[in-house]
Structures are given as structure tokens and as C-alpha cells.
Amino acid sequence: MKTVAIVGGTHGNEFSGIYLLRKWQQSSASIIRDSFATETVFANPKAYQENKRYLDSDMNRQFSHTDLTDPLLTNYEQSRAKVLNAQLGPKGDARTDFIIDLHNTTSNMGPSLILLQSDAFNRKLAAYVVSKMPDAVIVLEDQISVAEHYFLSSIAPQGVIVEVGPQPQSVIRQDILEWMEEMTGHILDYIDLYNRDELPVLPSSFEAYKYHETLKLPENEQGERIGMVHRNVQDADFKPLHNGDPIFTLFDGSIICWEGEYEAYPHFINEAAYYDNNLAMSLAKKVVVEV
Amino acid sequence: MKTVAIVGGTHGNEFSGIYLLRKWQQSSASIIRDSFATETVFANPKAYQENKRYLDSDMNRQFSHTDLTDPLLTNYEQSRAKVLNAQLGPKGDARTDFIIDLHNTTSNMGPSLILLQSDAFNRKLAAYVVSKMPDAVIVLEDQISVAEHYFLSSIAPQGVIVEVGPQPQSVIRQDILEWMEEMTGHILDYIDLYNRDELPVLPSSFEAYKYHETLKLPENEQGERIGMVHRNVQDADFKPLHNGDPIFTLFDGSIICWEGEYEAYPHFINEAAYYDNNLAMSLAKKVVVEV
Numbered sequence: 001m002k003t004v005a006i007v008g009g010t011h012g013n014e015f016s017g018i019y020l021l022r023k024w025q026q027s028s029a030s031i032i033r034d035s036f037a038t039e040t041v042f043a044n045p046k047a048y049q050e051n052k053r054y055l056d057s058d059m060n061r062q063f064s065h066t067d068l069t070d071p072l073l074t075n076y077e078q079s080r081a082k083v084l085n086a087q088l089g090p091k092g093d094a095r096t097d098f099i100i101d102l103h104n105t106t107s108n109m110g111p112s113l114i115l116l117q118s119d120a121f122n123r124k125l126a127a128y129v130v131s132k133m134p135d136a137v138i139v140l141e142d143q144i145s146v147a148e149h150y151f152l153s154s155i156a157p158q159g160v161i162v163e164v165g166p167q168p169q170s171v172i173r174q175d176i177l178e179w180m181e182e183m184t185g186h187i188l189d190y191i192d193l194y195n196r197d198e199l200p201v202l203p204s205s206f207e208a209y210k211y212h213e214t215l216k217l218p219e220n221e222q223g224e225r226i227g228m229v230h231r232n233v234q235d236a237d238f239k240p241l242h243n244g245d246p247i248f249t250l251f252d253g254s255i256i257c258w259e260g261e262y263e264a265y266p267h268f269i270n271e272a273a274y275y276d277n278n279l280a281m282s283l284a285k286k287v288v289v290e291v
Numbered sequence: 292m293k294t295v296a297i298v299g300g301t302h303g304n305e306f307s308g309i310y311l312l313r314k315w316q317q318s319s320a321s322i323i324r325d326s327f328a329t330e331t332v333f334a335n336p337k338a339y340q341e342n343k344r345y346l347d348s349d350m351n352r353q354f355s356h357t358d359l360t361d362p363l364l365t366n367y368e369q370s371r372a373k374v375l376n377a378q379l380g381p382k383g384d385a386r387t388d389f390i391i392d393l394h395n396t397t398s399n400m401g402p403s404l405i406l407l408q409s410d411a412f413n414r415k416l417a418a419y420v421v422s423k424m425p426d427a428v429i430v431l432e433d434q435i436s437v438a439e440h441y442f443l444s445s446i447a448p449q450g451v452i453v454e455v456g457p458q459p460q461s462v463i464r465q466d467i468l469e470w471m472e473e474m475t476g477h478i479l480d481y482i483d484l485y486n487r488d489e490l491p492v493l494p495s496s497f498e499a500y501k502y503h504e505t506l507k508l509p510e511n512e513q514g515e516r517i518g519m520v521h522r523n524v525q526d527a528d529f530k531p532l533h534n535g536d537p538i539f540t541l542f543d544g545s546i547i548c549w550e551g552e553y554e555a556y557p558h559f560i561n562e563a564a565y566y567d568n569n570l571a572m573s574l575a576k577k578v579v580v581e582v
């Protein structure tokens with residue numbers, strides 16, 4: 001690993017990464033390691049200026065091979081994605097070895113590390129982060145390959161999403177900022193130790209939450225929302241949900257229970273940005289990952 | 292009191308009031324009282340459609356006499372304010388007797404009732420609400436007269452703001468929705484009991500938080516934010532702040548302490564919408580109000 005990019009502001013109203021970039025640009029000591037070069041990238045400054053997640057379309061959905069090479073996709077984020085791909089990639093043959101993409105969520109997810117694949121390098125990374133930061137939560141979105149992912153961090157052969165909440169859009173909370181800064185530091189430390197072949201003894205396994213499915217908010221036939229996340233589930237990210245547990249409250253007062261055949265771990269619960277698509281939450285299965 | 296208006300969506304990304312309006316339009320039983328007429332008003336539907344607080348300027352700052360009668364103020368919210376003033380007012384000679392304006396905040400303010408004046412009617416109202424809803428917080432913004440206020444609820448001779456949080460912008464939380472619905476119901480009950488001269492025995496006094504001043508976030512000479520609310524103060528709305536207590540953390544790590552000569556009660560702490568003006572929080576003094 002010779003080149004690491006730390007990306008902030010992929011979503012313009014997720015402020016922790018944007019403020020950390022500003023801090024590191026003024027004083028880069030905390031992100032510099034001897035064994036590799038670190039660069040910082042402000043992915044969507046125009047959305048930040050307008051205090052929005054995005055102008056035309058979600059930046060963090062633009063990085064599939066197909067879309068990056070489609071000349072007909074020309075809106076602001078689609079264009080900006082092509083520029084970032086040229087700067088950090090190109091995807092599939094990237095000059096950047098590792099991307100850390102910094103995100104906030106309005107959900108109560110704490111300091112979460114989202115892995116796009118669960119190869120040996122990433123398993124050791126997660127074990128290292130968990131050993132240094134017991135509050136850290138590991139989320140696996142390895143249901144498809146990195147090449148198939150459309151996230152910004154999929155430009156590089158290795159990339160992660162640091163996802164920290166709860167933080168309202170367009171707010172900066174000290175606790176959330178510090179979690180993000182700490183997790184980023186551990187990731188950089190890990191890459192440095194890996195490069196120098198000086199990794200400490202790591203835990204032999206760790207718990208993680210493997211993405212399984214996404215639930216929509218209750219809708220009527222016209223596609224209008226007719227309910228909300230049940231108060232028992234609100235803020236209960238990574239707490240188990242069982243068949244028959246209340247999951248939604250309709251505005252008419254009735255309650256919808258979850259009907260599922262497995263022990264589900266909701267996360268991204270009631271994330272503000274997912275209302276665009278009427279999404280209520282993601283569900284994961286808890287797994288034990290051998291390192 | 293013959294006419295009461297319940298206003299939601301004055302800010303387009305404060306969802307509780309907007310969803311309650313929708314609920315009441317489908318089933319109005321819970322807001323109807325025998326002794327007065329209730330109407331509902333969606334103040335800024337266009338901002339809601341765009342999922343923003345406002346399009347051109349903050350709607351809830353447009354209702355001063357001067358601005359309402361200024362023909363040069365023609366942007367969207369300024370125009371919409373004139374329409375609402377014609378519909379509910381006109382201010383100073385309004386056909387509406389009482390306005391309940393429904394708001395959310397990202398701050399941890401719980402169910403707050405903001406009074407624009409502390410006359411006998413409002414003191415009894417607050418005492419009634421507190422007696423029915425012990426979690427309710429009473430905030431006095433009576434430092435100027437209703438006529439001088441620029442809030443939407445100042446159109447009517449009597450008006451209040453129901454301000455409930457914490458809720459991220461563009462999110463609907465069940466707990467926050469239920470607090471807002473409950474407080475609105477108590478206000479309607481109070482007006483009905485008042486009209487019928489059937490008020491119960493009320494507490495002889497109550498505690499309230501009287502607005503005193505607004506603090507800005509730390510800025511450099513270029514007006515850029517250089518710090519954030521200190522973690523001790525985050526979420527500590529209506530908790531006392533004393534001279535020497537940490538209040539801001541600068542991004543360089545240094546800490547700013549509050550220098551003030553009184554016991555201050557911060558609220559609207561780190562409210563997302565106030566970043567537009569680099570505001571950090573409001574400070575109140577705790578007072579005991581005789582009913």
C-alpha cells in the first residue's frame with residue numbers, strides 16, 4: 001500500500017469528514033505515516049456550499065464501471081464522479097491503493113466501519129480497529145464484489161466507509177467528530193503496520209453485521225408514506241429484531257410487526273437521506289468472522 | 292377565542308407538524324372542540340417539496356409589520372408571508388384569535404412551549420400544559436411585544452410556538468410526533484375550557500426559561516467557523532451553565548469557557564438551521580412565573 005486517499009464531503013451535509021479535512025489541511029501530522037503517501041479529497045464541495053446531500057443525484061451511487069464509462073451520464077455528480085475516478089482511479093487499475101470515505105448518518109450507528117469485501121487484509125483491518133476501539137461496529141457489505149459496488153471507495157482495490165452517527169444533517173457534534181477521527185487514525189496505523197510487517201497479535205475472530213436486505217417504509221398504493229419506524233426500533237441500531245416484534249407505526253395508530261425467519265439486526269434506522277427512496281432501514285445478520 | 296389556526300410546515304424540513312396536519316386532514320376529531328373553530332394551514336408546502344427549510348429566506352422571520360407591508364419584499368417566503376397574513380390576519384386586526392405554530396429542532400429541547408408574551412391568558416395556558424404534561428418546558432420570548440415579533444404566530448393577538456426535539460431535519464420520529472400531538476391537544480383543551488369558563492384549579496406558579504441572549508459559534512476574522520459546541524454542552528438544553536464552564540471546542544483542540552455573570556440555561560444548542568448565521572445556542576434565565 002503506497003497511496004491512501006481520505007475522502008470527505010461525498011455527501012455535502014455530512015459535516016464530520018468535511019471539518020476533519022479542513023483540520024488536516026491545516027495540520028497534517030495526524031494523518032501522515034512513513035510507509036505510504038496520504039492525500040485528502042473533498043468529493044462534493046458544491047453540495048456542501050448549497051448545504052445539501054447532493055445537487056442532482058447521490059454521489060455515492062455513481063461508481064459502477066458501467067456508469068463511469070457512460071458518456072450520457074452528465075449531471076453534476078455523474079460528472080464529478082468521472083473526475084474523481086480519473087484522479088484516484090481509474091477503477092480496476094487505480095493509482096490509489098486504499099480509500100477511506102468519511103460519512104455521517106442520522107441513525108444511531110455509533111462508529112461503524114463498513115467493509116466492501118472480507119478478504120484477509122480487511123479481516124485483519126477490522127480485527128485491529130475493534131481491538132483498539134471497542135465501540136467500533138463492523139458492517140460487511142460484501143454481498144457483491146468491489147468491482148460491482150457503486151460506492152466511491154470502490155474506485156480503489158481496497159476501500160472502506162467510515163460511517164458515524166447519530167448526527168443530524170448539517171450539524172457538527174464533537175463526540176461524532178472524535179469517533180471519526182479516532183477510527184481513521186486506527187485505519188492509517190493498521191496500513192502502516194501492515195506495510196512494515198509489524199502487525200501486533202490480533203484477535204482470532206470478531207463479530208460483524210452482514211448486510212441482508214433493505215426494508216421500505218409503509219406506503220399506500222400511490223406510493224405515499226403512511227407510517228413511520230416504531231418507537232421501539234428508533235435508535236436501536238444493531239439490536240436484534242425477531243419475528244413478531246413491532247417495527248412500524250402507521251399514522252392511523254395501527255402497528256406493523258416484522259415477519260422474518262431470522263434474527264435481524266437493523267441499522268441505518270430512519271436515516272434522513274433514505275426518505276428519498278422511502279427506505280426505513282437495512283437489516284443484517286450477525287456473523288463471527290475468523291481473522 | 293372563536294378561531295384557532297394550527298400551522299405546520301413553516302419550515303419545510305421539520306416533519307412532525309407536516310405529518311400531523313396530514314393526519315388531522317384525514318381525521319379531524321382530535322383537534323375539534325365545541326367552543327371554537329379549528330383550521331389547519333400548511334405554511335410552506337413548496338419548501339417541503341424541495342425538502343428544505345426554505346427556498347429564499349426563513350419564513351418564520353417575515354411577519355414584522357414593516358416587512359408585511361413592504362411591497363419591495365417579493366421573494367418566495369416574503370410573498371407567502373403576505374398571503375398567510377391576508378388569510379389568518381391581518382396582523383393587528385386578525386380574524387384568527389390564536390395560532391399554534393408547530394416546529395421541530397435538532398436540539399435536545401424536548402416538548403417546549405414558546406410564549407411570545409406572558410399575559411394572564413398565556414400564564415394560565417402554560418400552567419395548564421405543565422400540569423398535564425410534566426415533561427413540557429416553558430420558554431418565554433416576551434422580551435419584545437407580540438406586535439414587534441417577526442414570527443408567524445405573531446399574526447394573531449395570541450400565538451405560541453410548539454417546538455419539539457431532538458429530531459434531525461427531514462426525519463419523522465414517533466416519540467417527537469407524539470409529544471407534539473399531545474402538547475397541541477392540551478393547548479386546544481385549555482382554550483376550550485377557558486372559553487367555557489371551566490378551567491380547573493391550576494398550579495399557582497411554574498418554572499420557565501426567559502430568553503436572554505444568543506451566542507455565536509467561534510469564528511476567525513474571515514467569519515469562518517473555527518470551533519464547535521463543547522461535548523459537555525451538546526444535548527444539555529436547559530441544564531445550567533456557569534462562569535468558567537467549557538462551552539466551545541476549537542478545531543485546534545483548545546477549549547473556550549463561558550464568561551458570564553449569571554446562571555444561564557442554554558437551549559437551541561447546535562440547532563442545524565442556525566448554522567446559516569453561525570449561531571451556537573440561545574441562553575435563558577430561569578424564572579418562576581406566578582399564575
